[in-house]
Amino acid sequence: MHSSDDQGRFRNIRKKKRLKKRKGKKYYSSKNHSIEHVIGFLGNPNVGKSSLFNELTGSHQHIGNWPGKTVEKKEGHFILADEYFSVIDLPGTYSLSGRSDEEIITEEFIVQERPDLVCVIADAMRLERTLYLALQAFELTDKVAIIVNMIDVAEKHNLEISRKKLASLLGVPVILVSALRDSSLIELKKFIYDAIHTDKYDFHPAKILYSSKIEAIIRKISEQIADRKVLKEYPVRWIAIKLLEGDNWTRSELSKEFDLETLLKTLEEIKEKESINPKVEIAKTKYSGLHTIVTQSVKGDLEFKETISDKIDKIVLHPIFGYPILILIYALFFFISFSISSPIIEGMSYLLNLFAEYIRSLMIQSSSPEIITSFVVDGIIAGISAFLLFLPLIIIFYTLVAIMEDSGYLARSAYLMDRFMNKFGLQGTAFLSIVMGFGCNAAGILATRIIKNPKDRIRMIVSLSFIPCAATLGVIAFITGIFFEPWKASLIMLGLYAFSIFLTLISSSILRLFMEKEEPLPLILEMPEYRKPILKNIYYLTWSRAGVFVKKAGTFIFSASIFIWILSNLPYGVSPEFTILGYLGKVFSFITYPLMGLSWEMIAPLVFGFAAKETIIVALGVIYASGDLKTVLLNLWSLPQVISFLLFQLTYAPCFATIAAVKSETNSYKWSLFSILWPLFLTTLITTIVYQILRLIV
Amino acid sequence: MTKALIDVKAGEKVDIFSINAGFKAHNFLADLGIHEGEKVRVVKNDYGPIILEVKNTRVAIGRGLAQKILVK
Numbered sequence A: 001m002h003s004s005d006d007q008g009r010f011r012n013i014r015k016k017k018r019l020k021k022r023k024g025k026k027y028y029s030s031k032n033h034s035i036e037h038v039i040g041f042l043g044n045p046n047v048g049k050s051s052l053f054n055e056l057t058g059s060h061q062h063i064g065n066w067p068g069k070t071v072e073k074k075e076g077h078f079i080l081a082d083e084y085f086s087v088i089d090l091p092g093t094y095s096l097s098g099r100s101d102e103e104i105i106t107e108e109f110i111v112q113e114r115p116d117l118v119c120v121i122a123d124a125m126r127l128e129r130t131l132y133l134a135l136q137a138f139e140l141t142d143k144v145a146i147i148v149n150m151i152d153v154a155e156k157h158n159l160e161i162s163r164k165k166l167a168s169l170l171g172v173p174v175i176l177v178s179a180l181r182d183s184s185l186i187e188l189k190k191f192i193y194d195a196i197h198t199d200k201y202d203f204h205p206a207k208i209l210y211s212s213k214i215e216a217i218i219r220k221i222s223e224q225i226a227d228r229k230v231l232k233e234y235p236v237r238w239i240a241i242k243l244l245e246g247d248n249w250t251r252s253e254l255s256k257e258f259d260l261e262t263l264l265k266t267l268e269e270i271k272e273k274e275s276i277n278p279k280v281e282i283a284k285t286k287y288s289g290l291h292t293i294v295t296q297s298v299k300g301d302l303e304f305k306e307t308i309s310d311k312i313d314k315i316v317l318h319p320i321f322g323y324p325i326l327i328l329i330y331a332l333f334f335f336i337s338f339s340i341s342s343p344i345i346e347g348m349s350y351l352l353n354l355f356a357e358y359i360r361s362l363m364i365q366s367s368s369p370e371i372i373t374s375f376v377v378d379g380i381i382a383g384i385s386a387f388l389l390f391l392p393l394i395i396i397f398y399t400l401v402a403i404m405e406d407s408g409y410l411a412r413s414a415y416l417m418d419r420f421m422n423k424f425g426l427q428g429t430a431f432l433s434i435v436m437g438f439g440c441n442a443a444g445i446l447a448t449r450i451i452k453n454p455k456d457r458i459r460m461i462v463s464l465s466f467i468p469c470a471a472t473l474g475v476i477a478f479i480t481g482i483f484f485e486p487w488k489a490s491l492i493m494l495g496l497y498a499f500s501i502f503l504t505l506i507s508s509s510i511l512r513l514f515m516e517k518e519e520p521l522p523l524i525l526e527m528p529e530y531r532k533p534i535l536k537n538i539y540y541l542t543w544s545r546a547g548v549f550v551k552k553a554g555t556f557i558f559s560a561s562i563f564i565w566i567l568s569n570l571p572y573g574v575s576p577e578f579t580i581l582g583y584l585g586k587v588f589s590f591i592t593y594p595l596m597g598l599s600w601e602m603i604a605p606l607v608f609g610f611a612a613k614e615t616i617i618v619a620l621g622v623i624y625a626s627g628d629l630k631t632v633l634l635n636l637w638s639l640p641q642v643i644s645f646l647l648f649q650l651t652y653a654p655c656f657a658t659i660a661a662v663k664s665e666t667n668s669y670k671w672s673l674f675s676i677l678w679p680l681f682l683t684t685l686i687t688t689i690v691y692q693i694l695r696l697i698v
Numbered sequence B: 001m002t003k004a005l006i007d008v009k010a011g012e013k014v015d016i017f018s019i020n021a022g023f024k025a026h027n028f029l030a031d032l033g034i035h036e037g038e039k040v041r042v043v044k045n046d047y048g049p050i051i052l053e054v055k056n057t058r059v060a061i062g063r064g065l066a067q068k069i070l071v072k
């Protein structure tokens, strides 16, 4: 499979125009297969696009039930008759209006990359809605084929779809498939092959004629821009429609060459006089055309019926019962994540310790220098262990998220949380990024892509580091376990979690005050049907997120551990106080001690927390090297200090992996820097207040 | 007689008369087939966002937006 991570490239195409255009339609790839074809997969969210893509290419990465979540560009291939078919899984989108990154990516792909075939995937049960995208694609290119998926569901509902009728009305090849059937797969490959190679199929996409007023304007614009130099690759009719719809990009591109003032003015006048909204008119005409096409080619009862999903929703989305159910499901979700993973982690930790000590004894026997032995065992092996010990929790956590997602519950929790999130100027969808952030903040930041408003998204990205990730939880559990009885420890943990969610939302609200207001985008969210989660889907969904942790955090945790070793061991042989780490801690403690009671021994480990939170406990162990860490801490830390430490470490700063994610998602150094300074400031403020009050009371 | 979508009871089928939402929201709704002249069914309307049935899909719409949609 050709998984390429060039989203950034795609996002910037409009500015850079870096995409190399192919000469002719086919190009020759190197090795065994002489001919390569490029196929684009296009479709509404939830039509089974990824499922088909994975079945076809065998590269399974991202299948789920969350509308609009596939934002990465995904490439795979299959081989038929010794020819190489490269398939691009385009992001799930409802339309091609050029509003969002996803839509821009798709349009650019069709026009600039000139795929040999654009396959629009439709849902047999929702033909009208899912074919809308096909009509838009028709305006960009002729080479469109329609794949009607979920035909198994349609058969269950006794819907009879006439493939021939649909094909002749739409003017392009049509195939009926089900991603669940092996036979469909073979047919689909052959269909794609034939569509490219033979003249078995016609490509005369149905042309939508708009009302005479709209057509007159389209004609007028078309004449004016007929011999343009900009946007040459785009069909003139398409550009005209875009201008009419009020698309900013086509407008600004064209105004480089033309004086559009007069044209736009007449456009506005017509809109005023006729009181029409061209965008809506155009959508309406497409939909009414589709209605005719679909009624002519589908036999069966299309009337509204209450589905099983509707019945489940009566309970799950109930205004009163919905919330206890939500709390129960999430409580269960966290409980299962932690209770399954903790024995695994303990077992692994025991084995890794044995291994480390074994290596140490081997190295001592072979009389290698003490400093080397320490570097290998306390630096390298400790680093690898820290990383491995986090895998079980992360994997189980994201498996459970994937189950909720594929079953359709995740969308419901966004629904239920919408009113609450509105109070903080956010939509219910933002809640999902918080959920993801509890595993690994970096993965949570990637999940903010479902937030459609760019400013809302940035607010959420820089606020997400207030969410304690799984690693922070390890620190909380360790510290509360020392100082409090189990029930108190659990309560404190819950309190800290609630506090952090509160901080995240407050942070986002504060930031909103300082950000330019933009048109709020209200929640508009498709509620997918409940489906029994499919094992394969869960598997690849989990990996797509746990992979973020493995790739990003893995490297950081490992290098951080070596970094810790250097800071805390050099100059070699001195007591911790006089190492580089000791000095660093002391410098910071000039500020942190009077404000928050954090001594140098307490603050130095947090320096490493920057690199990776999971190393905080290791660093504490190194600093308080004299005896058992638990007893030492119990004797040395006062209660206000313990609380202060817990509060401060909870939110003081994102780790490097998270900062890297902020950088790649916002593409801004300013925001990346802000994402470090802002939590540091807010946390210091809050911890100082709490500590000073506690000192007076206790 | 027109009223806001938010005042429509669950189970009722109504004609959309006008949508007074912002540019982006208006366009997004149009793309989903929720536009003036279209018939939609309210599936759920109690505490949270309203759920509509349109072209055999269920779409949740924030209550604020539902106030700005007038139906017949």
Ligand SMILES: Nc1nc2c(ncn2[C@@H]2O[C@H](COP(=O)(O)OP(=O)(O)OP(=O)(O)O)[C@@H](O)[C@H]2O)c(=O)[nH]1
Pocket (backbone or CB within 6 Å): A043, A044, A045, A046, A047, A048, A049, A050, A051, A052, A062, A063, A064, A065, A066, A067, A068, A069, A070, A091, A092, A093, A149, A150, A151, A152, A153, A177, A178, A179, A180, A406, A531, A534, A537
């Ligand atoms: N019954 C049935 N279910 C299907 C079929 N194809 C896909 N599904 C299920 O439909 C759901 C959505 O499938 P995806 O492949 O994630 O859909 P998608 O179009 O990629 O969705 P986004 O990634 O959200 O854009 C999954 O739960 C699939 O298991 C099919 O042919 N029949």
Ligand SMILES: [Mg+2]
Pocket (backbone or CB within 6 Å): A049, A050, A051, A062, A063, A064, A070, A092
């Ligand atoms: Mg997908």
